[in-house]
Amino acid sequence: DGGITQSPKYLFRKEGQNVTLSCEQNLNHDAMYWYRQDPGQGLRLIYYSQIVNDFQKGDIAEGYSVSREKKESFPLTVTSAQKNPTAFYLCASSATGQGGNQPQHFGDGTRLSIL
Amino acid sequence: AQSVSQHNHHVILSEAASLELGCNYSYGGTVNLFWYVQYPGQHLQLLLKYFSGDPLVKGIKGFEAEFIKSKFSFNLRKPSVQWSDTAEYFCAVKQGSNTGKLIFGQGTTLQVKP
Numbered sequence: 001d002g003g004i005t006q007s008p009k010y011l012f013r014k015e016g017q018n019v020t021l022s023c024e025q026n027l028n029h030d031a032m033y034w035y036r037q038d039p040g041q042g043l044r045l046i047y048y049s050q051i052v053n054d055f056q057k058g059d060i061a062e063g064y065s066v067s068r069e070k071k072e073s074f075p076l077t078v079t080s081a082q083k084n085p086t087a088f089y090l091c092a093s094s095a096t097g098q099g100g101n102q103p104q105h106f107g108d109g110t111r112l113s114i115l
Numbered sequence: 116a117q118s119v120s121q122h123n124h125h126v127i128l129s130e131a132a133s134l135e136l137g138c139n140y141s142y143g144g145t146v147n148l149f150w151y152v153q154y155p156g157q158h159l160q161l162l163l164k165y166f167s168g169d170p171l172v173k174g175i176k177g178f179e180a181e182f183i184k185s186k187f188s189f190n191l192r193k194p195s196v197q198w199s200d201t202a203e204y205f206c207a208v209k210q211g212s213n214t215g216k217l218i219f220g221q222g223t224t225l226q227v228k229p
Contacts, residue, residue, distance in 0.1 A: 004158075031214075031215050033215070033216075033217075035219075040124065040221055040222075041221055042119075042121075042205060042219040042220050042221040042222045043205065043207075043217075043219040044219070045216060045217070045218075048214070048215070048216060050214060050215075056214075058216070090159065092159075094215045096215070102215060103149065103161045103164060104161075104215060104217065106151075106158045106159040106160070107158060108157075108158045109158070
């Protein structure tokens with residue numbers, strides 16, 4: 001079945017450590033997104049990519065980095081500069097075209113906690 | 116800055132009760148509107164969407180939403196809820212551009228008592 005796979009499901013980070021969250025999709029979508037979900041705040045956009053080798057900052061990009069070397073992969077690195085990384089991270093993808101009106105498809109998420 | 120506001124953070128209903136969840140956005144231009152649902156233990160999925168045309172849109176599982184441009188609102192409704200509708204509901208807005216960037220509301224947790 002086509003879909004989005006996020007791994008790991010749970011991740012623990014030590015102080016001062018960088019960690020990378022994986023997101024893979026086999027939907028042949030050009031666009032991919034990373035969101036952070038905190039209780040009572042909904043989803044906030046971290047980074048997005050409309051095409052391979054290109055990505056843009058979202059609303060809360062500080063302390064995060066991404067790469068988009070392959071169409072199906074959009075890994076997110078949570079750096080030590082992110083002072084409050086404990087959250088639920090969601091990856092999404094969508095087709096492009098139609099003025100960006102294609103719905104986004106979401107993965108199951110990664111829950112990141114600080115040790 | 117553009118924003119999306121969901122007024123109800125936690126709603127508790129009995130089965131067969133009617134549901135209306137509020138969603139307001141702050142953007143004066145062309146918008147596309149979505150409701151997403153996250154059932155317990157499942158990933159976020161699209162419930163319904165509005166792009167243009169009839170402002171009353173119907174989605175899956177008997178849900179519908181009405182776009183009222185003058186009120187900047189896109190409220191979600193269901194005439195009779197079921198226990199299986201227990202979930203978290205998110206309203207989202209895409210501003211008129213060629214990217215798929217969405218702005219999400221804070222979410223509303225719906226608990227339906229059997």
